[in-house]
Amino acid sequence: MEDPYRRRSRGPTLPATMVTALAVSGCGLLGGPATAPPASSPAGTPPARPSSSVTVADTGLAKDGWFGLTRPLHARVEIRAVERLGDRSVLRLTVTSLEGEARHAGNSFGTAAGDLGSYRIPLVDPVGRKVYHPLTDRVGTLGSKPGYYQPGVRYETVVYYPPIPADVRTVTAITAGTAGEFTGVPVVDGTGSGGPQAPAAAPGGTPAPGATVSWPVREPSGQVTGSVQDLYGIVEGAERTTAASGSDETVGLRTDVLFAFDSDRLTARAEAVLDDVAAEIREKADPGTPPVLVEGHTDGKGTHAYNMALSLRRAQAVRGELAARLGGAYRYRTTGRGETEPVAREGGVNDEEARARNRRVEISYRIRQRTGGPASAGAGETGAAGGRPAPFHAEDGETVASRTSTGRPSGQRLRIDVKPFYRDGAYLVAVFDIVNLGPGDLGAGTGYGGDVAYIGGWYTAFSVVDPASRTVYRAVRMGPDDPRGPDDYVDPGWATFNVKPGTGNRGFFYVPAPPPGVTSVTFDAGPFGRIDAVPVR
Structure with a gap:
């Protein structure tokens, strides 16, 4: 079983990682003490539903999904934008619990040991081939600190990041849940402090369903660090494997x-x-x-x-x-x-x-750095790295193929339902649902790494093959290869959220995009076998 807390902040590894240290007095981060109402309720059984509901709301880009490890929270996430504020960037989103009872945030949106109740959402620039991780201090991630989600209440949330360059106009937010990737998030110039705009949730209070309130924001303690990493696309041939970034x-x-x-x-x-x-x-x-x-x-x-x-x-x-x-x-x-x-x-x-x-x-x-052109481009443009950033991916589309795997030692049967793949900048996004056909629950740490997978990713045993050239495209890694332990990849950060028979989990992972003329690929789905003619949109 993989380490459930494998997604972590990395240390300064140059040139692939840029680490920015901000003095407390200079970062201007606002907030207050992180308190939560002293209430608790058991988790309900998640509905038998294999994929997320996706809509484009007036307030932002919205998806429903399950978030968290062994007690997933059923919630709607609406992402408004990322704002540039000089010394940092601010991701604005709201979270609305779709559960029937109050639920503690726990580790619903974070996958770091010792940093529970944080929003660890990497921001991917798919054209410039960079990933921006949230700002942290010696305690953990900076930004909103959630407490208890009351049913139907919209909780405004902010997460702080290193400054994003002016020529990056859209990013993709990677959430640790079945909602997965939010493509086409606009990056705009912001004003004000960057803190929440909604009224603060009263400690111990219970907001009415439909109300919009904000979580408290934790003040930084000591030095603030932000990590910006290169993304490495892994491409395999019969004689060689190439892991390449822009650097x-x-x-x-x-x-x-x-x-x-x-x-x-x-x-x-x-x-x-x-x-x-x-x-x-x-x-x-x-x-x-x-x-x-x-x-x-x-x-x-x-x-x-x-x-x-x-x-x-x-x-x-x-x-x-x-x-x-x-x-x-x-x-x-x-x-x-x-x-x-x-x-x-x-x-x-x-x-x-x-x-x-x-x-x-x-x-x-x-790699020799060439001058005279932008490293990345915004929506509607093609950057030096190639490809256009995807608009918000509102629907996964109809299932194009299904396969069943019965090779698990427990005799458990799983079905993979493959959706059309799509391009996001320099990458291809592979999308699918994996449904538990029983008998019995899935293990909470169930992954699909396999023996020949790159160590650290949940779907690195899967790959995409160009049938004409036979080139194999594998998972996109965040940062350089880390010999000290598992690497991080552009995927949900976890594979199993719903575990009951009849329920499913939407999965995705990024691979380097094949040439523009490739309109269909072969999906090597590991234990599910090879699936030909998956359309690329």
């Missing part, structure tokens, strides 16, 4: 292509592969600092000492070939990681494939 790129070459078994001598086939990589480095890479990094990796077989030595020798062999092709324009750093940084879980039903993916040499370099 840097990592090319992972399978050592089964480069070397014979248990050898550090390059094969004849490796010559053409390294010719292509050297040409890409010459075209894209900044010959200044940092140096080109060449890292060797093995699978988990063999002793640690042997794997470390073999991985280093293989990295050195690749480094020598690159230097011979590129001359003295670049500097290099070569390391061997052995089996310590796998990208796939070994020991499962797909053990051989997982081990083959872990045997690799990775070549990482900084």
Whole structure:
């Protein structure tokens, strides 16, 4: 089972992550003590409903869904806009509980241990290929601090972020629930303090259904930090895997292509592969600092000492070939990681494939930054990264294919209902419902990672395939690969909200978009099998 609190704030990793520290006196964040009415009520059983209800309300972009981990809150979320206020940006939204009784906020909109009752909603710039995480201090996320949701009451909520550039006109808000992604959120210039505009909810009071009130906002304590990360699109071919952002790129070459078994001598086939990589480095890479990094990796077989030595020798062999092709324009750093940084879980039903993916040499370099054009563009424009940001995705559309999986050890049957996929800037959004057909409840931590998945995402065993080129597009990662633990991906942050038989959970994940002319793709849905001719809209 994945760590349920896996989505976390990252430390400063440059160039992929920009971390902004704001002094308390300079950030201008307003608020008061976070208090909540001392009331409680048990959770009701969620309706047997596999997907979210979606509407465009006069007050904003609205979706109904279930939010939270083991006690999901059924609620309507309406997002108004993101406002720029100089030293920060402010996401404005309202949350209306659709439950029949009062419910404590708990961890409904946050997935960070020790930061319960916070709104941890990443903001994705799908054209500029960046993600903005909420501002935090030593206590947790800054912004509205919810208490108890009374039925039918609209709770105005604000969440604070680092400044978003003026040329970004729309973003996508990623909520941790079945409502998922809110595309087409406008980014506008704001006025005032950035705090809530509705009257504050009275401590211990019970607002009338239909009323609009605001949560208290917690004042920052100590230094305030905001994280802006690059998004990395992962693309796989038969010989290589590329993880690329707008700032840097990592090319992972399978050592089964480069070397014979248990050898550090390059094969004849490796010559053409390294010719292509050297040409890409010459075209894209900044010959200044940092140096080109060449890292060797093995699978988990063999002793640690042997794997470390073999991985280093293989990295050195690749480094020598690159230097011979590129001359003295670049500097290099070569390391061997052995089996310590796998990208796939070994020991499962797909053990051989997982081990083959872990045997690799990775070549990482900084991309040369070109001037003369914006890094991103707003609605209706095409940015340098390619693609237009999607308008608000109001409807998922009709199911285009369904498959049933019965491969779970418990005998539980699941059905996936696939919806049309759609483009959002530089990415493709894969959308589906997964329905529990029984018998029994789903485990609260049920995910679909699989043995050959990238570790950390809930749907990273799934992929999208261009049937013409056979290129495989996998999940989009937030920030650089983190060898310390699971990575974060652009997905709901959790897979199972409703667990009862007959209920379902809407899922989605982002992959790099295939070329503009691709109008249908193959969806490799892991345990559900391959589904051809999924339309791309």
